[in-house]
Amino acid sequence: MTSDSFAVVPPVQNEADYLDFMGPMTEYPRLAYSMKAVRKVGDQLAKPIQFGRDITVGHYVDTLEIFSIANSWRDSHFLPMRSVRFSVGHHMRTLRLKGDMASRPKRMASIRRKLRESTTNLDTMDDIGGCRAIMADIKGVRSLLASMRENFPHEIHTREFNYIDEPKPDGYRSHHIVFKYRPKNADTEAFEGRRIELQVRTRLQHSWATAVEAVGLFRGQDLQHGKGEQDWLRLFQLMSAEFALVEQCPVHIGVPDHNDRVRELRDINKRIGATRILEDIQNLTHYPENFVRSTEKSRYYLIQYGGDHSVTIEPYRTLMLGARTLEEIEKKIELRGIDVKAVLVEVDKVEKLVEMYPNYFGDVSLFARKLKSICTEKAAIEYSLAP
Incomplete structure (x- = not known):
């Protein structure tokens, strides 16, 4: 089934709604340095940065x-990121598609890792600003993508990355589009060309991706990038194929057929106790459960x-x-080596925070249920949103 099967009449964006969502354009930070400085800093960030007592004042x-230059470059993606977020959300609402949206600026640690391990440069990185649309099912994913191709205020940069119909070898499945921001008027010309990545995936695909991150966080392994225990990496690869089967999507070449997958999943689960560890992640991750009631007027966390x-959540009225x-926390992470991971996210409602970023809260319940059902001879079923 292709995205063309879900062609729709593209919605027209209302300017008043857009301005109300975005707020004053002058409040968004502009790049305070030259692009030459940004490119130079990208080279420096890819190298080890000395810290500790022996560091000189000058160094x-x-x-x-x-970090000041790198943060200024990242901050200059805030307006384009929110503009893309609004436009995607507008398509979802107009088409009456079930789903949720979230967005985040890329963590500095992730920026530095990508600069070290790839050929990309800081000034050409596609996902410094990122948006995520989690749809109820695969039909919703394809309908949203078809609509955005028909009418979207920002340019699609180069090609799309369809990891749903062409899953990565490790099992990752999602559809990625990189947009280049188009300014609406002279007030926003400073942001022209900023690249924002949109990820569109189903709830089931989201449960897989965030379970990979949650297990990696809990066990101190970078499973997300293929580094860690081979049994866990194999388990996620096989579970991805099971989820693809449920959604009637292609399975990566080389993965065994369904019956062999199920047998291997049961063997791995028995050997490493995966379902028990997933339960431990949920039980041993601590966060203040009353934060929902105390942060009702915030959008940023x-x-x-x-x-x-342990998890802490701080609400903010503005991005x-x-x-x-x-930025202050990331300086401590980079210069003092403190053991914490920090991310700034935007969600429409505080109740959606755990649902959109379950990896930080140890919420692997959906993935764990599916694994358990497979290991007890029950077929996985596609997750859909409650009414």
Whole structure:
């Protein structure tokens, strides 16, 4: 089944709704440095950064300047990121598609890892600003994509990455589109060409991707990038194929057929106790459960995941206030080596925070249920949103 099967009449964006969502354009940070400085800093971020007691004052000042330039470049993606977020959400609402949206600026640690391990440069990185649309089912994914191709205010950059119909070898499945921001007027010309990545996936695909991250966080392994225990990597590869089967999507070449997959999944689960470990992740991840009631008027949340599996959530009224705090925490992570992961996210409602970013809260319940059902001879069924 192709995306063309779900051709729709493209919705027209209402300017008043857009301006109400975005707020004053002048409040969004502009890049305070030259592009030459951004490119130079990208080269420096890819290298190890010295920290500790032996660092000189001059070297410390130079390092702070590196992060200042990198943060200014990241901050200049805030307006384009929110503009893309609004437009995607508008398509979802107009088409009456069930799903949710979230967005986040890329973590500095992730930016540095990508600069080290790929050929990309800081000034050409596609996902410094990222949006995520989690749809109820595969039909919703394809309908949304078809609609955006017909009418979207920003340009699709190069090609799309269809990891749903062409899953990655590790089992990752999602559809990625990179948009280049088109300014609406002279007030937003400074942001022209900023690249924002949109990920569109189903609930089932989301449960897989976030379970990979949650297990990696809990066990201190970078499973997301193929580094860690082979049994876990294989389990996720096989579970991805089972989910693809349920959604009637292609399975990666080389993965065994359904019966052999199920037998191997049961063997792995018995050997490593995967279902028990998934339950431990849920039980041993601690966060204040009353944060939903105390942050009703916020849209932006700074999530910190500590080495002791504790989670803290700080609400912010504006994206910029949260960004300043994030930058200070990231300096401590990079220069002092503190054991914490921090991310600044935007969700429409606080109740959606755990649902959209379950990896930080140890919420692997959907994935765990599917694995358990497979290991007890029950077929996986596609997850759909409750009414």
